[in-house]
Amino acid sequence: MDELTFPAGFRWGTATAAYQIEGAADEDGRTPSIWDTFSRTPGRVRNGDTGDIAADHYHRMAEDVALMKDLGVTDYRFSVAWPRVQPTGRGPAVQKGLDFYRRLVDELRAADIRPVATLYHWDLPQELEDAGGWPHRDTAERFAEYAGHVAAALGDRVATWTTLNEPWCVAFLGYASGVHAPGRTEAAASLRAAHHLNLAHGRAVQALRAALPRTAEVSLTLNVHALRALSGSEADRDALRRVDAVGNRIFLDPVFHGRLPEDLVADTAALTDWSFVRDGDLEVTATPVDSLGVNYYSPAVVGAGTSEAPSPWPGTEPHVRFVPAPGPRTAMDWPVDADGLYELLARLRDELPGTPLMVTENGAAYDDYADPSGEVHDPERVAYLRAHLAGVHRALADGVDVRGYFLWSLLDNFEWAYGYGKRFGIVHVDFASQRRTPKDSARWYADVIARGGLRG
Ligand code: PNW
Numbered sequence: 001m002d003e004l005t006f007p008a009g010f011r012w013g014t015a016t017a018a019y020q021i022e023g024a025a026d027e028d029g030r031t032p033s034i035w036d037t038f039s040r041t042p043g044r045v046r047n048g049d050t051g052d053i054a055a056d057h058y059h060r061m062a063e064d065v066a067l068m069k070d071l072g073v074t075d076y077r078f079s080v081a082w083p084r085v086q087p088t089g090r091g092p093a094v095q096k097g098l099d100f101y102r103r104l105v106d107e108l109r110a111a112d113i114r115p116v117a118t119l120y121h122w123d124l125p126q127e128l129e130d131a132g133g134w135p136h137r138d139t140a141e142r143f144a145e146y147a148g149h150v151a152a153a154l155g156d157r158v159a160t161w162t163t164l165n166e167p168w169c170v171a172f173l174g175y176a177s178g179v180h181a182p183g184r185t186e187a188a189a190s191l192r193a194a195h196h197l198n199l200a201h202g203r204a205v206q207a208l209r210a211a212l213p214r215t216a217e218v219s220l221t222l223n224v225h226a227l228r229a230l231s232g233s234e235a236d237r238d239a240l241r242r243v244d245a246v247g248n249r250i251f252l253d254p255v256f257h258g259r260l261p262e263d264l265v266a267d268t269a270a271l272t273d274w275s276f277v278r279d280g281d282l283e284v285t286a287t288p289v290d291s292l293g294v295n296y297y298s299p300a301v302v303g304a305g306t307s308e309a310p311s312p313w314p315g316t317e318p319h320v321r322f323v324p325a326p327g328p329r330t331a332m333d334w335p336v337d338a339d340g341l342y343e344l345l346a347r348l349r350d351e352l353p354g355t356p357l358m359v360t361e362n363g364a365a366y367d368d369y370a371d372p373s374g375e376v377h378d379p380e381r382v383a384y385l386r387a388h389l390a391g392v393h394r395a396l397a398d399g400v401d402v403r404g405y406f407l408w409s410l411l412d413n414f415e416w417a418y419g420y421g422k423r424f425g426i427v428h429v430d431f432a433s434q435r436r437t438p439k440d441s442a443r444w445y446a447d448v449i450a451r452g453g454l455r456g
Pocket of ligand 1: 165166209223295424
């Protein structure tokens with residue numbers, strides 16, 4: 001095979017999220033987020049794991065930046081913990097909370113790594129959930145206010161910003177299936193949540209534009225679902241359309257086209273009349289962004305049928321079932337399918353012409369093999385990453401404007417409802433000693449970055 005070379009200036013990164021790595025859950029004025037409450041509730045997270053300590057990144061930040069410098073990454077995507085900056089979700093910012101991110105950003109810049117800041121990776125201040133959470137319209141205003149605080153503090157040193165990470169997970173895993181915080185199972189409320197997340201995004205883009213230099217780049221990250229129909233039958237194609245509506249177009253249409261998907265409004269008529277969408281909202285949600293972040297792990301195959309309630313797909317019952325795809329799986333039991341990433345990027349090229357894309361997450365959980373010398377081997381992860389990067393390269397060759405790739409994740413971390421049992425890191429973390437050990441995949445990624453592509 002030929003060498004697969006990426007364009008000069010391609011951004012090579014790693015990604016993390018605050019609650020998954022920071023720990024220090026009650027230090028420097030931080031108060032509980034919905035994930036603290038959720039993880040401390042018995043039965044919600046496997047093994048009773050919480051993010052109280054996590055990878056202790058709050059205290060080991062400099063060591064972790066040094067690891068990235070060794071990898072040679074050009075960019076690092078992290079998230080800011082809202083409850084560190086605004087413990088009640090309202091009012092003035094807490095200086096100590098902001099200081100941590102200033103130190104992080106300064107450390108990154110000293111290591112010649114560009115910071116990419118995500119404002120919301122799922123840690124809503126508990127007080128805002130108590131006031132109604134994302135189904136409550138005011139949460140969108142609160143988010144814009146918080147965005148303004150962070151931009152005022154970091155705007156002179158962070159050039160790339162993302163408002164929300166994966167609003168689909170927030171709305172539907174959080175408020176419909178309830179497997180994520182806050183653990184509510186209210187299908188109608190989850191649709192309100194989705195709209196208010198779009199609104200929060202748009203209002204935050206406005207707040208960021210007002211506070212940041214003109215050159216700042218502002219985006220949104222979606223886990224756009226790569227979908228395939230089980231067959232060409234009308235019923236299977238209708239299942240695909242329904243999942244695409246509530247999985248993808250519910251965000252893509254308001255943000256990029258200033259409209260609601262009409263078929264979704266019809267599919268969900270028994271749940272809501274959508275009167276929570278007020279005049280002018282869709283102009284706010286469509287406030288222009290500079291790029292779209294795409295998180296991809298695996299595709300889904302759907303066909304006509306029924307799925308288990310409570311599902312995270314309001315409006316699809318009883319017309320859809322998810323069909324397990326054949327082939328190899330990761331430790332999450334997610335299928336390994338790099339074509340899905342290529343197809344997704346090609347779709348977005350066609351549907352969002354002129355919008356640059358970034359792969360803001362891609363990676364895999366596998367069990368590691370530690371050999372007696374202490375080295376950590378993860379050949380399946382290397383194979384997964386290699387295949388997916390080849391998919392990105394193929395997309396570039398087919399004219400998709402992909403600007404960068406962020407590997408999920410730098411460190412083993414708190415994998416949400418799975419706790420510490422699932423390891424996505426290219427750096428192994430011993431959660432007892434907090435010792436970091438780069439895995440084979442870390443050395444492999446460093447080599448990819450150094451040569452600007454994949455060896456043939
Ligand atoms: C993403 N799903 O989560 C998140 O952005 C990360 O924080 C997370 O660690 C990573 O992917 C791996 O899970 C997802 O059910 C969680 O479709 C669940 C789904 C998708 C993404």
